[in-house]
Amino acid sequence: MSQNKVIIGSEEWCSFPDLGIPYVKARIDSGAKTSAIHASNIVPFTKNNENWVKFDVHPLQNNTKLTKHCEAKLVDKRIVKSSSGYREQRFVIQTEVNIGKSNWKIELTLANRDSMGFRMLLGREAMIGKLVVDPEEKYLLGQPTFDEIKSSYQVIKEAKTGLRIAVLASNPELYSNRRIMEAGEARGHEMEFLNIKECYMKLDATKPEIHYRGGRVLDNFDAVIPRIRPSMTFYGCALTRQFESMKVFALNSAAAITQSRDKLFSLQLLLQNGVDIPTTGFANSPLDTNDLIQMVGGTPLIVKLLEGTQGKGVVLAETKKAAESVINAFKSLNANILVQEFIKEANGKDLRLFVVDGKVVAAMQREAAPGEFRANIHMGGTASVVRVTAEEKRIAIKAAKAMDLKVAGVDIIRSSKGPLLLEVNSSPGLEGIEGATHKDIAGEMIKAIEKNFKIK
Template sequence: MKLLMLCREPRLYSCQRLKEAAESCGHQMDILDPNRFMLKLSEKPPHFDLYYQPNHEAEPYLLPDYDAVLPRFGAASTQMGCAVLQHFQAKGVACLNDVEPFLKARDKWRSLQILVQHGIGVPPSLLAGSETRAKESLELIGSPTILKTLSGSQGIGVILAESRSSASSIIETLNHSGVSVLMQKFISEAQGGDIRCFVIGTEVIATMERKGQAGEFRANIHRGGSAVPVRLSKQEKQIALSASQALGLDVAGVDLIRSSEGLLVLEVNASPGLEMIEKTSGLDIALQMILYLERKIRTKPNHNTTAR
């Protein structure tokens, strides 16, 4: 089969591993930057055309048919990346995470609302309108406070405000810049750690516990955190699985945090990294993703793999 990965950085570990896994299964995989696409709508079939311009000097060319698409683009490319993904979906191409679930997961506040609607516990969270005062908002959520921009990944856009005065100053600055921010209660008992669950379909494939480096409250590997394998109970794994399914994702990285009330879902990542989870678990997760994608293609109504 001919597969396409939407990613701006083909050299990333996750991209290279997925390409290797696809080729080991006999598939061909292209890796293209979603920001270099040109999408065309026309009144005559096939209605949805996709062109690609490799660089500013090159002429755009019409892309061939693909059997499936893997979205692996970052938060900064969400708008165009999802527009490209929608175009492929409209053409009937299988996607390893459809566009609507992907968009839900990328919006931190919307995803939290959906999780709570499905009875899944999250840290106390608050989103305030631009015409409200930070002081009153902070009284509702408490201090210390975690402040998060509504989009972002790898720990970027996440701030710990130790006092209400510092939190208020940060919120006012962000609001003045037109950046919406959600507030969450800081779960001190987590001690700067969280649990990453890697979900594929209806199974939690791997779990690891991440710890932030000294003086760092974020446990993300990109912020210098470390990870060790961790065993979760069947009930605890079900929390991660339920979170992924509530958003409708095929593949998800679900981040859990231990609190005095039990495990809570911090957030759900629709494009989770593979490097640390593969190295920590010793599992070939990239291959599991490709095998799952193969099954999705086979079960897709009226699927028709492109001829080679």
């Protein structure tokens, strides 16, 4: 072992003088090749005929009021697989890092690390020849006080708007829910997470109420953001309706969520509003199987359970015999199914357009990993930024409007007939699209609420 190497623990504080970042806590991870820092509001630009990027850093976990505005020369763009399995394109910069008494240049990827325990990750490329890790120790090179950290940063104080906003959901640790809570707090609102299962209601003509576990009456919220998982649709929508009866503004109404979750009804609504979908058939009797197959153009075709969620209950039938077997098997279980044409030319790709308050605020392309089945549905795989057409934006906005949703994830597939709509999601996840696009979508959702209350 070289005598010049510095011994560090599994967690250390470091700084980036060139970026004006005096303190940020880093997770030391020799299993990761590249180092990464949490960055938001990432915007590439040109400076002296060179490619640069500007971004904001919130150096303390769960604190979006401490911030640093940074800019650096862009050295690369790379596809990186995050710990959550998404493959995303990240900007790469080179900058000086200071750890203890040592300084040297390292490469940093700019990433959304809101779901991670550390704002900074130091990978093995940055450590080679300089550092040795003792995983049993922490902060061997010193630990600053909170006052030292705080005094080194500009504290951003947003105007206090005083709204009390509830996030009605099931899991407070879910990335999307945490991001919405943080975004609301950063804009000066009082945020509270309400677990759907811990709420119960009093139906009364003159004084409807919602109580929380222990008997607390929830009677002082200005707005509620329903984030209802499919298995909780019935009760979650009942609670949302109750909030609405109490004159609480719901970012997505119960009626809009309910109709968007009814696959057959939602497709009929979309068609009535001039939104094209893959040719789809629906029948109740197994005796109609052959005609149902021909109705959508024959095989290969997709069979979807109406009650299926998040890509589950979806089968690709490549032959007529396979299609008959699958359809009749579902029918024998009294299951309601849709039969839909298979869009082969999409080649395993679809688009997710995120609509907030009648505007497309972000878009990404999703592509199945090699060998994975992707049949007119959204599944795991690679997420990347994509340039969508004006027609695709128009369809997404029109679809959200048809569902009466202020917030919607609209899934579109590109076909030889043009863009076709697959599905409209009333509680779309934020992690994949914020990670791929580096856009503050949670903040856009909070702004939509502010607009309702005419807060600037």
